[in-house]
Amino acid sequence: MARTKDPAVRTLLLNRAAQMLRMRQPVTLRALVAGTGVSTMAVYTYFGGMDGLWKALRQEGFTRLAAKLAAVTTSADPVRDLAALGAAYLANALENPDLYRVMFDEGFDLEDTGAADETLHRLVHAIDRAKANGRFRDEIDPLELATQSWTIGHGLASLVATGPLPHQALAHGVPMLTALFTSAGDEPDRCRQSVERGWGLMPPAGPGSRERSDRP
Amino acid sequence: MARTKDPAVRTLLLNRAAQMLRMRQPVTLRALVAGTGVSTMAVYTYFGGMDGLWKALRQEGFTRLAAKLAAVTTSADPVRDLAALGAAYLANALENPDLYRVMFDEGFDLEDTGAADETLHRLVHAIDRAKANGRFRDEIDPLELATQSWTIGHGLASLVATGPLPHQALAHGVPMLTALFTSAGDEPDRCRQSVERGWGLMPPAGPGSRERSDRP
């Protein structure tokens, strides 16, 4: 017995905020609602304030990441798939560096941790397959190895996306993942080939697709 | 033919800012100068604005990190030293998590990159010693391996200090560094022992030393 929220407004604000982030414009309350026809109160009715908007933005980032990882085709070579997942993770971070930063800055509180869990589960599943194929030792803990792969991916993404390392430093992913998976039991040469195959889907280091518009 | 700046004011503001960061109080211009006797203009005469203060704060962070790494004693086992440097790096990040975040957020512009270069050079030097001792292969590029070690350290620090991983996830440093150094040519068992020895100086996962004072 009351007015209902229009979901279109929520997604509109969310998309606009993501776009402002991409364009490197400061995401401010007034600038966000300017030009949308809605007023500042909309942010409070739909997100409860700017904090809620940032939280929803983090959620959106994980959703996009999950979509990116879902696009990775699984092959008969689970080690290749692991490297491909890592490459997709890094590609996502480099395509939306500011969104990636928001995801991992200032707390992790999400409304729905399902997307983040999904991400880790994909790695765990690929590791399970690698164990079943005899590539990794039986005593390997899939969750631990997945966490370590994630640590490498995040370290690389963080240092390259908004850090001091140049884009070509992404090539470090191959030897690092090869070292990690070799230590898990895989045969070195074969491991390297698998990782290189999976990592090969990495987009080349081009100029970022950001438009860098300081003027709205 | 003019008045000279008092360096004490600069360091006072810097230390106070670092303390506010540690206490998790928002570092705002007015709150920073409140109680110091100086006015808001001091921040502009000494730092040129809040941006300059953040830059100086990043510099301070690297200085503290360099001091922490300088306290690591070099032994006859260069692989142990590498792990010890990694442990010191992580210990510093966990003791000052907010300062660490400032160091790696929003650009890297420092006034003096010497401290940051110092950090990497320490790793490179230890790797050179490992090569001289026959632990690592001759064709290993020290700078590349140092960068990879740094990536692991930063990934771990970032995910644990202000991220989703619990403190005990720091233990992942041992297998990851062991995998990396083994791939560089070190003998696996000996490598693991060296890394564990160096990593052993890691302070145990206790409650952070932060005081969490929201009320000034």
Next chain:
DNA sequence: CCACAATACATAGCATCGCTATGCTTTCAG
């Protein structure tokens, strides 16, 4: 079908933010 009530939404104002213009005070140089 309809009136009530609960909710969305716009407007206006508040405290605070970083910053700067202004004037006074200090202090080094000639």
Next chain:
DNA sequence: CTGAAAGCATAGCGATGCTATGTATTGTGG
């Protein structure tokens, strides 16, 4: 000793996030 340049405090400006208040709208119970 004097003048000018720099430190420094005060006050105010635009912009920020947020909230109080009033209006409009719409789903629902009788």
